[in-house]
Amino acid sequence: MSDPDRTTIVILGAGKGGTALLELFSRLPEVEIVGIADREASAPGLQYADRLSIPTTQDLLTLIRHPGINLIVNVTGDPDLDHLIAAQKHPETEALGGAASKVLWDLVQHESQMQAQLFQAEKLAGMGTFASGIAHDINNPLYILLAFAENIREETDLATIHEQAKSIIDAGKRIQSICQNITQYARAAKARDATLVEVNTTLDEALKIAQFATILQDLSIVRNYEEHLEVLANPDELFQVFVNLMTNAIHAMEGKGTLSIASWRENGLGKISIADTGHGISKEHLQKIFDPFFTTKPEGEGTGLGLHNARAIVKKYQGELSVVSEVGKGTTFIIELPNSATQ
Amino acid sequence: MSESKSAGMFSGRESQGLVLVVDDEPDVRKVVRMTLEKSGYEVLEAEDGEKAIEEVKKGENSMLLSLIITDIRMPNMNGIDVINYYRKEWPSVPLIVLTGFPDMDMATSMLKHGIVDYLVKPVEAEKLRASVAKAMEQREVRGF
Ligand SMILES: Nc1ncnc2c1ncn2[C@@H]1O[C@H](COP(=O)(O)OP(=O)(O)OP(=O)(O)O)[C@@H](O)[C@H]1O
Numbered sequence: 140m141s142d143p144d145r146t147t148i149v150i151l152g153a154g155k156g157g158t159a160l161l162e163l164f165s166r167l168p169e170v171e172i173v174g175i176a177d178r179e180a181s182a183p184g185l186q187y188a189d190r191l192s193i194p195t196t197q198d199l200l201t202l203i204r205h206p207g208i209n210l211i212v213n214v215t216g217d218p219d220l221d222h223l224i225a226a227q228k229h230p231e232t233e234a235l236g237g238a239a240s241k242v243l244w245d246l247v248q249h250e251s252q253m254q255a256q257l258f259q260a261e262k263l264a265g266m267g268t269f270a271s272g273i274a275h276d277i278n279n280p281l282y283i284l285l286a287f288a289e290n291i292r293e294e295t296d297l298a299t300i301h302e303q304a305k306s307i308i309d310a311g312k313r314i315q316s317i318c319q320n321i322t323q324y325a326r327a328a329k330a331r332d333a334t335l336v337e338v339n340t341t342l343d344e345a346l347k348i349a350q351f352a353t354i355l356q357d358l359s360i361v362r363n364y365e366e367h368l369e370v371l372a373n374p375d376e377l378f379q380v381f382v383n384l385m386t387n388a389i390h391a392m393e394g395k396g397t398l399s400i401a402s403w404r405e406n407g408l409g410k411i412s413i414a415d416t417g418h419g420i421s422k423e424h425l426q427k428i429f430d431p432f433f434t435t436k437p438e439g440e441g442t443g444l445g446l447h448n449a450r451a452i453v454k455k456y457q458g459e460l461s462v463v464s465e466v467g468k469g470t471t472f473i474i475e476l477p478n479s480a481t482q
Numbered sequence: 483m484s485e486s487k488s489a490g491m492f493s494g495r496e497s498q499g500l501v502l503v504v505d506d507e508p509d510v511r512k513v514v515r516m517t518l519e520k521s522g523y524e525v526l527e528a529e530d531g532e533k534a535i536e537e538v539k540k541g542e543n544s545m546l547l548s549l550i551i552t553d554i555r556m557p558n559m560n561g562i563d564v565i566n567y568y569r570k571e572w573p574s575v576p577l578i579v580l581t582g583f584p585d586m587d588m589a590t591s592m593l594k595h596g597i598v599d600y601l602v603k604p605v606e607a608e609k610l611r612a613s614v615a616k617a618m619e620q621r622e623v624r625g626f
Contacts, residue, residue: 278582279507282604286513289607306509398619 146170149202151224152215153177153184153195156244163247165191174430177215190406200227207230214240215469261476276317276432280310333370335478338402338409345381346400349389358392370409370476372456372479380452380460384446384472386415390436391417391470408458409478420464422445428462457469498522499548499618504534505580506553510603514551514580517607518614531556531567538572547615551578554588561588565595576617580605 144170152158153175174194177185185195185238193474196202201226203211212227213220213236218350221236228234235243287310294300346360370377388398394415403410420428427433429450434443446460453460458476503514508529515525526543528534534552538544547621550568554561561579568577577597579589589600598620599613 274584275582278584278603279510282582283507283509283513285604286607290516308514310509331616 142243144169146174146209147207148212149173149205149208150175150184151177151189151199151202151211151213151220152217153179153182154214154216155183155423156214156216157245157394158183158184158187158242159244159247160212161182161191161193162324163250165193171345173205174202175216190408192406196370199223203227204229210235212240212243213237213277214244239366241335254417271318277314283307284310284314333371333373335370336374338368338370338411339364339366341374341378342381342400342402345378345385348382349385358389358395359397361397361399361400365403368404368409368478370411370456370458372452372458372476376455378454380449380474383449385473386468387445388413388415388472391415391419393417396469404478405475407478408475411474411476412471412477413474414469416469419468420462421466425462429460496522497524500524500526500530500540500546501549501551501614502526502534502542502547504528504531504550504552506530508556510553514610517610520607521611521614524615531564534568535571544572547572547575548621549576549578549614551580552615554579554581554583555591561592562595565592565597576620578613578617580610 146352148164150160150164150172153161154177157177158173161172161175164172164200172188172193174196175184175188176196176199178184178197179197182198188195193307193347199215199220202208204227206229208229209232211224211234213224214233217481218237224234224236271479284307287307291295291303291307294303296434332369340363385398385400392398392415399412399414401412424433424435429446430443431447432443433447436443450460453474453476456476461473461475463473464470498521501518503511503518503525504527505511505514511527511529515527517519518525524546525546526537528537534550538547550572552564552568554564554566565577565579568575572592574612578599578601579592579597580601580603582603584602592600603611
């Protein structure tokens with residue numbers, strides 16, 4: 140508690156301002172939020188704090204009097220409260236209220252708008268990668284097709300004509316299959332009906348399919364399920380996500396290792412982890428694996444869309460897909476999804 | 483067809499120069515070979531950077547190599563890495579990038595790195611030949 144590098148804070152008020160501050164402070168490692176209080180039990184910041192496992196209360200005074208607090212931030216907008224804080228707080232505790240906390244709130248709001256803009260820019264950049272990936276994949280066969288067709292107009296050697304005609308047809312077919320993939324991809328991006336999905340049976344079904352990815356030699360599978368766990372998503376899509384993560388994991392282990400699958404409840408969310416003891420992912424690649432078309436597999440074997448689509452699906456249902464990996468040790472993917480409609 | 487062996491004399495005609503084509507797609511290499519052979523160049527093929535070095539080490543190729551035409555998609559390398567890779571191996575051999583990525587920023591930064599041209603597939607035969615001719619001229623001006 141008396142770590143000199145850490146600032147202990149309590150937030151009074153869990154409306155818009157309090158929630159924004161909570162959001163920001165909870166991301167700062169130097170700040171410890173001891174609690175947040177609001178007289179209204181339904182204040183949005185209190186629910187948000189619950190999810191972050193930060194203590195909440197409706198009794199402002201207990202937080203104000205709490206020992207060992209460095210800073211009290213009052214964003215209730217109630218000027219009378221500033222007097223109460225001054226009278227009740229520990230002498231060494233500082234308090235931020237009135238105009239000061241208003242300025243802080245303005246700053247936070249500005250920050251969150253910037254974040255939103257950045258996020259948008261990132262999405263656009265993602266679209267750019269996607270588009271240039273498609274262009275690249277189509278331009279190669281297109282080049283082959285046009286160049287040989289051009290040559291055939293003047294070519295007199297029949298054997299060459301036959302050979303090049305075959306290459307033209309192959310190239311055309313490749314473009315056709317790229318177009319099919321894109322339409323599938325577009326379809327996957329559309330919102331589908333979300334229902335409560337039984338996680339464990341879906342995991343088991345996915346495992347059956349994913350096992351086709353390898354001739355199971357030295358692969359052991361460890362399952363650790365929380366009973367009757369349900370999450371809110373589309374069952375077909377979730378199945379697709381599981382298959383994808385498991386197939387990747389199995390590929391990474393090259394036939395040897397342990398695949399651990401777990402499901403559990405945490406902070407009102409359903410969580411699923413898929414862990415392997417494979418070759419892991421380097422720091423450099425870790426930033427790119429969710430980019431469309433990023434793959435380390437040889438040409439023709441991986442589209443590099445698997446993880447990109449998986450994350451898009453999970454996000455669509457207000458979830459998160461995250462990864463931790465260590466080269467030579469293995470990789471763990473974690474899915475978090477809301478498990479009831481009231482989230 | 484006996485391709486990508488060590489390059490010797492070019493069947494009777496004087497060779498215009500030896501061009502190394504690096505692309506992971508065999509049909510793309512075939513197209514470039516076809517286009518350039520029609521104009522009297524000799525062509526070596528390689529599917530990636532490593533193979534390129536192997537190929538050039540054969541026979542007298544390294545003495546004769548006059549130009550590299552390369553895709554910039556290679557495993558674990560970005561475009562600039564690819565350029566630097568060849569630069570390190572053969573500092574004076576001009577480079578043309580031939581790629582499926584229609585990326586202006588990439589093109590600009592590559593041209594700043596001194597490549598002769600950034601060509602986007604599908605490229606017309608005439609344009610490719612013009613670009614190769616330009617590279618050859620640059621070589622002569624620089625006195626190679
Ligand atoms: N469990 C894992 N262990 C190690 N590397 C992984 C793992 N999962 C993904 N990767 C890396 O991330 C890259 C991208 O994965 P993604 O699923 O998007 O595409 P892919 O598997 O290459 O292609 P496809 O989805 O078409 O099979 C992979 O090529 C691989 O390098």
